[in-house]
Amino acid sequence: MGARAIWKAHICFGSVDVPVKLYSAVQDRTVHFRLLDAKRHEPVKQHMVDPDTGKVVDSADIRRAYETDEGELVILEAGDLEQVTPTPSRDIRITQFVPPAEITHQWYDRPYFLGPDEEDGAYFALAAALRKRGVEGVARWVMRNKEYVGALRAEGDYLMLITLRHAGEVVPASALPRPTGRELDEREISMAKQLVKAMEDPFDITAYHDEYRERVLELVQAKAAGKVVKFPKAPKKQGETSLADVLEASLAASGGKERKRA
Known part of the structure; x- marks a missing residue:
């Protein structure tokens, strides 16, 4: 069975517009277990419960809250979050091109393949240009109500888009404690x-x-x-x-x- 596209978009920079399809480059092979009742061997469900009474709380009565650094809980309604949801778009906008060494491995998150959509001439031309120049594109896009930053790179004759972690999520080596003890001989x-x-x-x-x-x-x-x-x-x-x-x-x-x- 061939790969199935999970999203459609356009790679954009300058006057360039390349229609593409997004494919997952990895698949989850983690072992998943079903939770069963020990006596009846029937599947069980998880519920949200009140820690004081042990009673199940209905989903309609559950609210999201964010805990501040001071320990206060700020309750957010659905309408509040809709105000900050990013505007839907199908554009993967390239902001700059950089040498691959500029994006070190700890920034990489999840890889996707990009395949051509409709006309493939511009697609393969872009892949060849990235490969010959030896650069990667830094991209921004919105997919399924979430903003992403990623690296666009050539993978053979094809394009790969790797989501990147945001600033503040990556711990620099300088944050590690300095080695102690004797010097190696x-x-x-x-x-x-x-x-x-x-x-x-x-x-x-x-x-x-x-x-x-x-x-x-x-x-x-x-x-x-x-x-x-x-x-x-x-x-x-x-x-x-x-x-x-x-x-x-x-x-x-x-x-x-x-x-x-x-």
Whole structure:
């Protein structure tokens, strides 16, 4: 089954107008469980309840409130929120073009593919221009009553749009506490470099899959068939050792793997 478009829009900058379709570039493969009554094995529902009386509060009697820094709750009615809802639009407006290195990984949020809508000449011309210039477009748009900022980039012959986190959501490295303790000696640094070099290998994304999900599905299938599955236990942690000993052991193990591959 082919990918299905979830939204239509126009990429706009200057006098350029490129009609596109938006496709999700990822899919949720998280394991989801149903909640059942322990005795009757019937699905149960979640309700909003009054913490003092334990009684269910009807949805018509529920209001949203925002807690201020002072701890006060400001009640917001539906009409209040409608006043600040962004104006609907189908424009993905490019505000500037920047080198990819300007947008570091911690800013990336969720990726989408953009495909051509109707005439595809302008679409593929834009993808080629981004690829040849080696730049990404910074974009703003409104989708389903929410404002987004994103990076428009070429992905082969196609376009990809990645939503970005907003300023204030990303924690800079400068906010981390500075390392304390002794300085590394030259022997430890040298062995660390050797270990990194020994572990360099072409990246194969297919080798990294959701092992927890696979174990859960195997367990479910086995229980459905009346079988018992035993999974290997995680290895126990060893006692404290020095960094030099750990690096030396890792380097030795890595060297053995290299010899086997050769």
